[in-house]
Amino acid sequence: xAGVIQSPRHEVTEMGQEVTLRCKPIxxxxxxxWYRQTMMRGLELLIYFNNNVPIDDSGMPEDRFSAKMPNAxxxxxxxxxxxxxxxxxxxxxxxxxxxxxxxxFGDGTRLSIx
Amino acid sequence: xQSVTQLGSHVSVSEGALVxxxxxxxxxxxxxxxxxxxxxxxxxxLLLKYxxxxxxxxxxxxxxxxxxxxxxSFHLTKPSAHMSDAAEYFCAVSRISGNTPLVFGxxxxxxxxx
Numbered sequence: 405x406a407g408v409i410q411s412p413r414h415e416v417t418e419m420g421q422e423v424t425l426r427c428k429p430i431x432x433x434x435x436x437x438w439y440r441q442t443m444m445r446g447l448e449l450l451i452y453f454n455n456n457v458p459i460d461d462s463g464m465p466e467d468r469f470s471a472k473m474p475n476a477x478x479x480x481x482x483x484x485x486x487x488x489x490x491x492x493x494x495x496x497x498x499x500x501x502x503x504x505x506x507x508x509f510g511d512g513t514r515l516s517i518x
Numbered sequence: 519x520q521s522v523t524q525l526g527s528h529v530s531v532s533e534g535a536l537v538x539x540x541x542x543x544x545x546x547x548x549x550x551x552x553x554x555x556x557x558x559x560x561x562x563x564l565l566l567k568y569x570x571x572x573x574x575x576x577x578x579x580x581x582x583x584x585x586x587x588x589x590x591s592f593h594l595t596k597p598s599a600h601m602s603d604a605a606e607y608f609c610a611v612s613r614i615s616g617n618t619p620l621v622f623g624x625x626x627x628x629x630x631x632x
Contacts, residue, residue: 447622509561
């Protein structure tokens with residue numbers, strides 16, 4: 405079975421540029437989550453979707469961040485304009501509907517903003 | 519609000535020794551608890567989950583965890599450490615069910631000494 409697929413795996417760009425991270429969840433999973441991992445703050449939720457609808461975006465740092473899920477098999481996280489403090493590893497995870505279903509994580513995108 | 523505390527950011531054990539990674543949770547509702555492992559440059563992989571069907575939960579790679587409500591703990595153990603167990607381990611709790619976002623502990627890095 406294909407797992408959660410994220411692209412790119414690594415992204416290095418200059419401050420002020422637009423960054424787009426992509427995620428393909430596991431087929432049949434109704435929930436999609438975006439997390440960010442940093443040394444200072446650990447793993448924290450940015451936003452999550454259910455059936456392509458954003459449910460909670462309270463973790464999105466500021467208006468520079470936006471996320472979409474146009475269909476059940478694709479989601480994007482966009483940062484515009486990017487800043488050095490956005491440097492982190494961004495993870496996408498998905499899970500099926502059902503009580504106590506675990507989340508399956510992608511390998512992450514390591515983002516460096518210079 | 520749910521929270522998780524992992525005691526010890528770094529644990530070092532000898533190969534063949536007992537592994538004990540500590541996790542305490544705070545939850546106003548019966549918790550859904552998980553342990554994940556992260557190998558370098560990879561995403562998080564589920565080790566085990568608490569389902570409320572049994573207080574002792576067995577996971578992959580010989581790991582197990584015991585849910586103790588009176589101590590609000592969910593410690594992870596393995597009787598005999600192997601070199602391949604060296605990784606970062608995260609305890610997590612979800613708000614209501616596995617379909618809701620995870621709140622992670624800060625993680626414990628496990629080193630295994632030959």
